[in-house]
Amino acid sequence: MAAPDRDETSRATIVRVLSRRRNTLGVTVGPGAVWIVLLLVAPLAFMSAVSFATIENFQIVWDPTLEHYYDLFAGGTTEYSLGPVGFTTTAFEEAIMLSYAIATVATVLCLVLAFPLAYVMARLNDRMFKIVIYLVLLPFFTMYLVRAYSWVLMFGQNGILNQVLGLLGFGRVGAFEYGLLPVIVGLTHAYFPYMLVTLYASLDGLDFTLIEAARDLGASRFEVVKDHIIPLTMPGIVGGSLFVFVPSVGAFVTPQILGVGKVQMIGILIENRAIGEATNPATASAASMVVVVSVVAALFLVFRYVSLDELGGV
Amino acid sequence: MATETSEAAGEEFDDRFFDRGRVESLLQGGLYGFAVLMLLFLWLPLLVIIVLSFVESPSVVSPGGVTLSNYGGLAGDTDLHSSVVTSFSIATLSAVIATVFGVLASFALTRYRFEFREIYRTFGIIPMIVPGVILGVGLRFYFQSVPGVDPSFLATVLTHSLYGLPFVLLIVTARLYTFDESLEEAARDLGADPLTTFRDVTLPVIAPAVGAGFLFAWVRSFEDFIRALFVSGISATPLTQWMYGKITKASVDNLLTLNAVSTLVVLGIAVALAVAMNVGNVTGYVAGTVDDDEE
Amino acid sequence: MSRRDTVDENRSTSSRRVSRRAYLAGTGAVGLAAAAGCTGSPGGGTPTINIITWNDYAKDPVVEAVESNVDATVEVTSSTSSTEMFQRMNQGGEFDIAVPNNNLVSRFIEADLIEPVNMDIVSNYENIYEKFKSFANQQFTVEGNTYGVPARWGWYGYAYNTAEVPDHEPSYKIMFESDYVEEDLAGAIIMYDEAAKTMPVAALYLAEAEDDPSYKEALTENDAMTFSEEQIQNMRDLLIDQKPRLEGYISSDTTYIQQFQQGNFLVGHSGRNEIVRLQENQGVEDVEFVVPQEGAMAWYETAVVSSDSENVDTAWEVVNQYMAPTAGAELARAGKSPSCNPDVADELSEEEQALYGRIDPERIEQFIPFKDIADDVSDAYFSAWEEVKA
Incomplete structure (x- = not known):
């Protein structure tokens, strides 16, 4: 196949690079891994961090608190009773x-x-x-x-x-x-x-x-x-x-x-x-x-x- | 239509399994009757939309006359047009990304042993299992804190490219597992050389799976509402957001417009599906790869 | 993005509509002009003023009326919520003007986003109803500087089906007390799926029913709603008790209109402009809109100008046009809602004046502007609302 030189060399470079196992792994695993880390792991980690943060003036302030979790479960108005035990739900x-x-x-x-x-x-x-x-x-x-x-x-x-x-x-x-x-x-x-x-x-x-x-x-x-x-x-x-x-x-x-x-x-x-x-x-x-x-x-x-x-x- | 075909099916059914007794035939009839009922359950509301898209008033009591005017109005609706263009662009871009990354990852998972391989695979599936509300909210807050992204067209493409990844991954890895590597x-x-081998040997074999993966990723993006609700912002309005606006502002005009758009969506998918079923073996892929699209 | 932002999304007839101009910009036709506006080029030619606000402002007659009086190109990005306007402006220098609801203006001030009004340019400010000037003083005037211009307004009461519901003294009692009128209204009442609209109704009702003016004072005395936690709990309990009487909570006014026409409910908490629309466009006759004797909540839109704007003066000129008779009249028509400037009514036909023209200043006294909930009780307030809905 008489392809132009330049094309042939760049192609050869790709082949050479890909023939190394480490590089092949990098090319195949890499993009997906980057995507998963940037768009799945990082956002979920960020969300879990925000759930402990304080909000002041509609801005996130990194002042850790458990208050938001506490509020999910504490108090409540709807009353239930299981026999003698009564409890309320939020x-x-x-x-x-x-x-x-x-x-x-x-x-x-x-x-x-x-x-x-x-x-x-x-x-x-x-x-x-x-x-x-x-x-x-x-x-x-x-x-x-x-x-x-x-x-x-x-x-x-x-x-x-x-x-x-x-x-x-x-x-x-x-x-x-x-x-x-x-x-x-x-x-x-x-x-x-x-x-x-x-x-x-x-x-x-x-x-x-x-x-x-x-x-x-x-x-x-x-x-x-x-x-x-x-x-x-x-x-x-x-x-x-x-x-x-x-x-x-x-x-x-x-x-x-x-x-x-x-x-x-x-x-x-x-x-x-x-x-x-x-x-x-x-x-x-x-x-x-x-x-x-x-x-x-x-x-x-x-x-x-x-x-x-x-x-x-x- | 559903009724006819399934009753016919009853007749053609080979009944090795059942005895010939009366009870048997009753039971069998019951089974088939039930199956037909379920097909009706699936279709009834869609059929109602289709029928009501051709009448003057969305009511079975006083539908008014038959008309095509509900469709005529769509031609001049620039908001609708731009939302369709937006949805097609987002779906295509995100499906391309999901397909490229998904195919590469599939090779890694099926061909190589490496550390964290199991974790990689699990995380590759998670985007389709996480409830859409959670993924949408999480990505919204995240994008708001990343300068230059914000909830927008770009943010939606990124979100959907992640959401589409598992579909490509599942379909292509399944195909690669059954691939005879001795050919390579x-x-x-x-x-x-490896590139030629890939092009001439591997690709032709996995191409249908790659195509099916792309199709799935595309459709998932196109029909997604809940993730786009949180990440599309006001600068991008995909079709689902446009439709949701019409549903929540349910005037008679809006309902008639919605019925016409919904009918067109069903029609478009009917044609695409018929083509896909006759060209590639879509059913084979679907049967193994279902997912959620929670909203 | 929220479809349930305080008060106003009902007036924008379509959600998140991109203005026709923006659509053209998308196709490249006027892309250059738009790009110039985004980056801000005060030096060359006609400046572009970017506005984020309700869809009514993007309608052609309104845009044309403004552009014919100001040497500027107006680009309107439609939004269905004041919160969204705040968030977008908070994210950086994209917009010169926003027109959120009055209760959001303090948020813009706290975040240091907006300029004080240039009264020399906004000459129409002088003409607005005195009542709105006093609202502005209470809600968004800091150290003598006013930060927003009231533009358009309206109020909430309730509408009922006159064919089914007998004549009665207008009162919120009809929503909460089963023996207030003869007709059985169980399951035939609707309320808004929005704390900001529904909680004040509970407060106004309790103020009279419990003969406790502090409920009303919490709405009127400060620049935020200053309920006590105990009051919030009482309002919550009242609304929970009311639930069996409801057909449901609705989130948009077009649904309201549809449901009314179908006869799904007989009494519904409602914005007046929706009833105007029902009567004017749909020709519905057996509907009556009333303002309850306990008082009613009012909204008004407030134009603010971004500190990041490269064309602050031109932006105020545009705002001044929204208060001017021509563009103001187009705005009133677009939203079936009166202008805060009574002089605008002169531009309306007699028929239009009856619906959204001049209002007797004495009548305005009974209205209370919507406000944000005070910071210290906002958690209690929002969880009370979640409990109502649970």
Whole structure:
């Protein structure tokens, strides 16, 4: 190949440089590592530092304090009693509990609703599968915001659900007004495809002849599901649950547009402290750090059962 | 449409698994019926948006006449146009960065043993798992303290390039794990230098995975709302921020406009997806690589 | 960026809209002029004045009215929140003028960002309502120097559906007491998803209901809201008790209009300009806006000029135009809100005057300007609001 000299030499230089292991490592690891350190590690470290800082005149003053964490948990107004023990919770604690409760319900709903469809998909022939997966992937790729917005039209006192009920001669249903139910439905709908696709991936690898064999040996349908299908698809169940649960805990748009200010999940509380009325980098950071820690703890538990590869591996 | 296809599926289903009894067929029918219902659940609200984008009033009781005027208004909306341009620019720039860095990192992870390799891999996945509110807030405060960045177009590109990294990483490493390295050795034995080997042997094999990774990173950036909410500032308005403004200011006109824009988004993705499914094996990648896009 | 900044985002009809000029600048057509303005070039030709403010100010008739009277090019960057205006100006010399709400001006002063008003140039300051001069004295006058010019204003009361809700003496009692009117209003009331708008309502109600004027004094006596922690807790408890009566908290006024038309609520805390819009543009008739006898909160926008500006004098000339009859009238039309300068009304049609024209100075007395919460109780105030919403 008669390339121009200059080109050939620079090319040779690159080849020579790359042929050293250290350099190759530098080139391949380097950019990603720099990005991760500058845009992930540093911001999280900065946020954790700010959560201990003092804010004066809307400026960060590096005067360490635990006050912002103390305020998250101290005092409170909502009263509960467990038998003889009474206690009160703060708005932050309420928001955390509400977020975890809503995320749990959404995850269970996604799991129960998506499993049968995933199972059917795993057993479809190729042509049918391609059509169904297209119908599943289209909402999957459609903007989250559009999917959340679609329920704004459906719910509401005069939303489409109530309009249709009215046309059919029924009365309005109060539960269809904006609030808790629409938020749960919105989240379930939003993350349903994630659960479905993850479940499908693990069901797809399932050896159905094993299941037939178990049936032939007299196992009941329930036993087959309990003893074979569920254990074999456990990585998909855990992975899918993770993909629904974690983002649901941090949800903002869905409770914001479907909750009419009555469903204060943790994402809404943090947004208000970060860029809303109560703007205060320190209190916003403290609340965020608690969420980070709780999510990391959840992930740690999950990764004892599934590896990252199983989540992401093809 | 969903209904027809899935019922047809019921007929074609091979039923090795089920006995032929009546209970069996009932159960099977139930299973399929449920599956169809779930497809409807996925689609119903989207179909409602699409239908309502062609009427005069966003209501099923009194929709008024059929009209295309909701789409006509979009042509002259300069805010909409500039937000679309902004979103395309951010998505493309950030996906390019994520792809280049992600592919390089994938080679490092699959080809070399080095200290902190496991940590590197874990941190490479974290950006897609961290709740968007947290990543957005953390990066906002961080960028505000870095002179010259501030919440802006640049800040959004940087944020999305980080967010897109795991998708490229997961897809490309998976492909590289199954890659037969003896092919590369053979090329080198025949005298090819590393660059030539990469270009002629490695790249053609991993290209579909790289393409899928780019696509994922692009789509994630394009549809992201929550991170952009915190880092885009007022100088850049991506499409999702524009749409959110219309949702929170829900007048009749705004809802009709939103329905039309949403329909166009669904349509655009439908076409892109159909192409991607027929050109490359997108479904194979998706089935293994899902994520969150929490808002 | 906040969609819930004190009071005003409702008046900007679209969020974060880039002015048409800025859009052209983006395509390169007037890029040079814009660039010159950003870096500041007082020497050559027509200076560019960069303004960050509400979308109304970016509308063509307003910009044209200003430019035809001042030798300057006006570039408006739209914002939906005063806090954002503060943050952007705080980040460095990008803008010559900001027009935040009155309650934010003290923040600009504390951060040392703005110039005292040059009264020689802002000749229209003389003409504004006396009441606004006294507000300015209380809220942003330091050592005899006034730092901002009140531009436009409006007030909050509540609106109700006259077809369903019987005639009554206007009072916040309608929001808190189930037996105030005959109609059952449970689940049919809406409030703002914003502490700054909703907490003062609770305070004004409690001042009368508990016969305790200290609640009202906390709103009126100082340059910030000086509630005690105990008062804040009482306001919080009142609002928590009120929650079952609410349809919800809303965050924008266009949602308000939509919901009203759909009949989702019967009584709603509301800005007057929204009701004007409802009546004028949507032709809705069975709506009545009232000012409760307990008093009402008022907002007014205040123009400030950056100390970093290279064209301070020209910037004050632009501000003076916002108070002048022509541009002031365009601003009033754009936001359905009256100018702080009563003379502006002369430029409006009779019909417009009835809606956002001159106001009898005596009526202005019942209004209390929105203020920031005092520093020492701001934590208690914001956590009380989080508890209300929990």
